[in-house]
Structures are given as structure tokens and as C-alpha cells.
Amino acid sequence: MLIKTSSQSLTEQLCARFAQRIRDRLLAPGTRLPSVRQCAQQQGVSPSTVVAAYDQLLAQGLVEARKNRGFFVREPAQRDAPTEVAPPRPPQAPASQAPVDATALIRGMFHRSSSKPQPGIGVFPPDWLESAFMPAAVRKVSATPSLQAFSLQYGEPMGDSLLRRALSKKLASLGVHAGPEAIITTVGATQALDIVSRSLLRAGDPVMVEEPGWAVEFARLTALGMRLLPVPRRADGPDLDVMARYCEAHRPKLYVSVSVLHNPTGYCLSPGSAHRVLQLANRWDFHVLEDDTYSHLAPDHATRLCTLDGLQRTIYVSGFAKILAPNWRIGFVAANPALVEQLLDTKLLTTLTTPALLERAMALCIEQGQLRRHADRIRTRLEAARSRSVKLALNAGCRFAAEPAGLFGWVDTGVDTDALAQRMLDEGYLIAPGALFHAERKPSTLMRINFAATQDAAFWKKYAELVGRM
Template identity: 85%
Template sequence: LDIVSRTLLRAGDPVMVEEPGWAVEFARLAALGMRILPVPRRADGPDLEVMAKYCEVHKPKLYVSVSVFHNPTGYCLSPGGAHRLLQLANQHNFHIVEDDTYSHIAPEHATRLSALDGLQRTIYVSGFAKILAPNWRIGYLAAPPALVEPLLDTKLLSTLTTPALLEKALALCIEQGQLRRHAERIRTRLDAARARSVKLALAAGCTFAAEPVGLFGWVDTGVDTDALAQRMLDEGYLIAPGALFHAARAPSTLMRINFTTTQDAAFWRVFGRLTRGERTAAQ
């Protein structure tokens, strides 16, 4: 994602991002001096009316999207939404970088912009950190032919090469079928973790703002999650308040949970006690 941003954009350029979205991406683009244009993300895709207005006024060159298992909502792009988005990209001459980080845990039928578009307006980015090991920082991208050389130049100027030992280890996992078998096991374990976490979250008084799928849940706590996060941290728990996922860091009652790390009933007991205290204090 950093390579794509550095290749296609210059300081001051406007770039469209999904909101809610990934806090690190907001921070990366801001550090590069970009003007961030937040686009509300809906269940079937981005708000195309907002995007069309940005295109008319700002003429952005790039839109950053997570089509499948969007972070933090878990939304998956619909075929109709994808078609209309690609029409808009062609009409207004901007590229779409499709971040498919969660591809290995996604359903096989999920819609990808890159597949529909044939890499004309799209740049496909993915990797293995979410399925094999966080420290295996090996990613890959597929891009329109005209962009391949500029992207390679940026990579060589920034990181030069990727560690060959990790690349060979990954190649072995793929060739011997270990990656496929491991992904199947992970999907089964994630389904079980999600079921338990959802049950505990509902019992603690949360509601889900989006259907609980994939790795993350987008839950409404009914209280200011910035204040809640500080109190949870005092109790030894780190949570992700909704403000993290908005470019303007606006206060929110929403928070993201990771289904694999919220299966502990003790966590939800503390959470329930603190949210009840927050509601009482607000009355």
C-alpha cells in the first residue's frame, strides 16, 4: 500500500479512503502529505454519491478499498456495487487499490474489483501476515502493465529487496499445500471463536452495527468508547474505540472487536461493569 501511494501520489494530492477505515492507512497518507477524502462505507460498497462529488470537485487519483471483510465492519462488496464503482473510476480517471488482506479467510464467491476489472483501473494488494505469521512481512501486488515498472522502481528505492529466506519458506508452504490446509483449519477455528465472542458480546449489552463475519466485529456499546478504552486499559485490557477508524477521530459509541481475542468471559464482565458505570455517569 505504501509503494502504491508513493508511486501514484504526490504531497497535497487528494485520495479517497473508506470510513470507517484502517487507522494506519489514514496515518500513512497523512504522513505523506495527502489530503484525505473519507467515503462512507456501506454494506454493499462505498457511498457513490459522495465519491462522485469528490471527483467533480477534487479530481482524486486514487481510492483505497477493502472489498472483502472490510476492516472494521466486515462488509463484503456486492457485485452491483462493484460494477457501479468501476464505472465511476473509468468516468473520472482514478485508480482503485484493492487491499485483500483477509483473502485466505474469505468465502470463495466474494466479489473482487480486480477480477471484474481485469486490472485496468485496479491494483490488487494482498499478503500472508493474517494467515501464517504476523512477522512474515511478505506481500504482493498485481497492477496494470503500465504501472508495473514505476511500482518496481519505488520498491527498489524504498526497501530494495524482500528477505529471500522468508520468500523461500513461504514458497514451500504453498507448493506443499500447507498454506491451503492451514487456511482451512483457521477458518474452522475462526467460526467457533466468532460464535462464542458474539454470544458474550450480546450478553454484555452490545449490539452489532454490521453482521458479525470474518475476523472483526463492529459493535455499538452505547457509551463513548474513547472514555471506555481508557477505563478498560486501567483494568489491563486494550480495545479499539470507534474514533480510531474515522479520519477526523470523532467520538463514537462503536468499537471494533477481534473475535479471536474476545472469547474470555472475564473480559466481558469487566466490560459490562464499566459500560454500566459510564451510562450511570452520563445520566
């Protein structure tokens, strides 16, 4: 809240608040600031205070005024240029626009706006992930004579052999048959996705993505120069008619899918939809990149494209950051042997090798069954959290746009969640507005909530209060 007795004037406080959010990318380039009247009502100040604050933001080059439209956050390149000589920004094609702000949620993970639970983050709270077996595994690996070998030379290019053998067994339990020679370890699942994209695609290639979908993936592909083709995601899988039309018109090179516990909806792919997707892939000669980041939370016998396809046209990616050790940054990719050398070349060009000590510790956690037992405990705890969060959300007037499942809920608020997000930030809460999950920015009444971080009744009380004023 703005403080009238502060050493700073209300104008300076308000300007500083917006400036910090712009620099932290919690307000993305192109975002429209609240109107003077709206901002005055929200902050409890006079319109003249808001006008003065916006004038200061203009002087700092952080925003621009557009006639009869309001104030908008400027692009970083524009901020570096003198205001009076900044050329007008040319219109961009929708396909090349970045999402609202893919980095906002990631930054929120590292720079918390308050000590309150953060409903918009995409990870479990740290206390959920605590365990005694992880440090024990590191101590065991560190105590062996092989520590010097791990430390004084680069590891195996493909990744630690013990971990790849453990991953091969784990994948077999999911029905994905990949020998250790078909698995490459990576610096987290995000790098695995990036390695596949850089290996198979070139700038300008059309790529089918699910919508709603993962904001970071949209931004990453856009930064690589790809043309995004959004495919509506339904409860049973992608809109197959839209996919077929894209295939005929654009001949896409890749389809990126989260088949199990889709982010943000929680949907799981049906066998019928999976079969038809693979038929399209074979007919039109494109690869399917299957992101199974939430595999540890998935229901038994969930349908995966890689299981049906046997890694012929599919490529499997997963990791452990969501369930066990975010800072170990261990991910992996499993692919057809014909692609492995190409993927390995890309890995070597980007990171050389990956940390063998932590990979060997992860192998111990898997082989000794500790990861499986840990995941069982997390699923049990998450089920209770989800039940409580759903009740609180419904009592606050929300409607679930998808059946609650997994870590995330896809919630319809009935109001513009971009505007709601800014009001919630004032109260110390980071939420994930629906616009973040679309390849092209557009207003949305939806938001994604993290069930592990939305059990706080105080959040839902403040949410209902703010929505009631909109």
C-alpha cells in the same frame, strides 16, 4: 489499581500511569484527560490527588490546561519545548488531522499491557498460527546449495521467481489474472500499500478512503501529505453518491478499498457496487487500490474489483501476516504491466530487494497446499470463536452495527468508547474505540473487537461493569 501501601504516593502512581500511556501513545496528542471528578471516581482517590497528579504532568510538559475545558495531551514537539514559552498551537484543517492514535493498536501488538486477551488488536493470537510446516519449509530451503546464493547477494528485484509463480496461480483461483511479471513482492502488505501511494501520488493529492476504515492507512496517507476524502462504507460497498460528488469537486487520484471482509465492519462488496465503482474510475481517471489482506478468511466467490476490472485501473495488494507468518513480512502487489516498472523503482529506492530465503519457503508452503489447509483450519476455529464472542457481547448489552463476519466485529456499546478505552486500560485490556476508524476524530459509541481475542467471559464481565458506571 493504585496501591496505598506502595513506596510511591497515590499522586505519583497516578501521574506515572498517565505519563507512561502518553509516551506509549495509548493517549494520543489532543486527547482530553478525564475531568478531576471523573478521574477521582474511576481511580478511587480524592480529587486533590488527581489535581496534584495533573499538576505533575503539566510540570513534565506532557499535558496542557485549557481554560474551562480541562487537561489535554500535548503534541510531542510541544513537550520538548519549555512550558512557559510554548507558543499556542494553530488550528489545523480537518483534512490534515491525524486519527486518534493509529499507532496505539500496533504498539499494543508489541508491548502488551497485560497477559490478558487484548480485544482491540488486529491479529490472531500466536498459538492460532503455530504450524510444523513453516519451520520445515525453512529447513528445506536452507539445506539446499542455493542458501549461499540467497545470503551472499541481493535477491531478484521483483522478488523470488518461484514465489511470484505460486502467487500467480493463487490469484488465478480468485479470478485475478496476473502473470509472475505483473507481481512484485514487498515487506508485508503495508509496504505494498506504501509503494503504490508513493508511486502514484504527490503531496496534496486527494485520495478517497472508506470510513470507517483502517486507522493505519489514514495515518500513513496523512503523513505523506495526502488530502483524505472519507467515503461512508455501507453493507454493499461505498456510498456511490458521495464518491460521485468527490469526483466532480476534487478529481481524486486514488480510491483505497477493502472489498472483502472490510476492516472494521466485516462487509463484503456486492457485484452491483463494484461495477459502479469501476464506472466512476474509468470516467474520472483514478486508480483503485484494493487491499485484500483478509483473503485467506474470505467466503468463496467473494466479489473483488480486480476480478471485474482485470487490473486495468485496479491494483491488488495482499500478504500473509494475518494468517501464517507475521514476522516473515511477506506481501505483494499485482498491477497492470504498464505500472510495474514504476512500482519496482519505488521498491528499489525503499528496500532494494526482499528476503529471498523466506520468500522461497513461502512458495513451498503455497505449492504443497499447506497454506490452504492451514487457512481452512483457521477459518473453522474462527467460526467457533465468532459464535462464542457474539453471544458474550450480546449478553453484555452490546449491539452489532454490522453482521458479524471475518475476524472483526463492529459493536455499538452505547457509551463513549474513547472514555471506555481508558477505563479498560486500567483493567489491563486494550480495546479499539470507534474514533480510531474515522479520518477525522469524532466521538463514537462503536468499537472494533477481535473475535479470536474476545472469548474470555472475564473481559465481558468487566466491560459490562464499567459501562454500567458510565
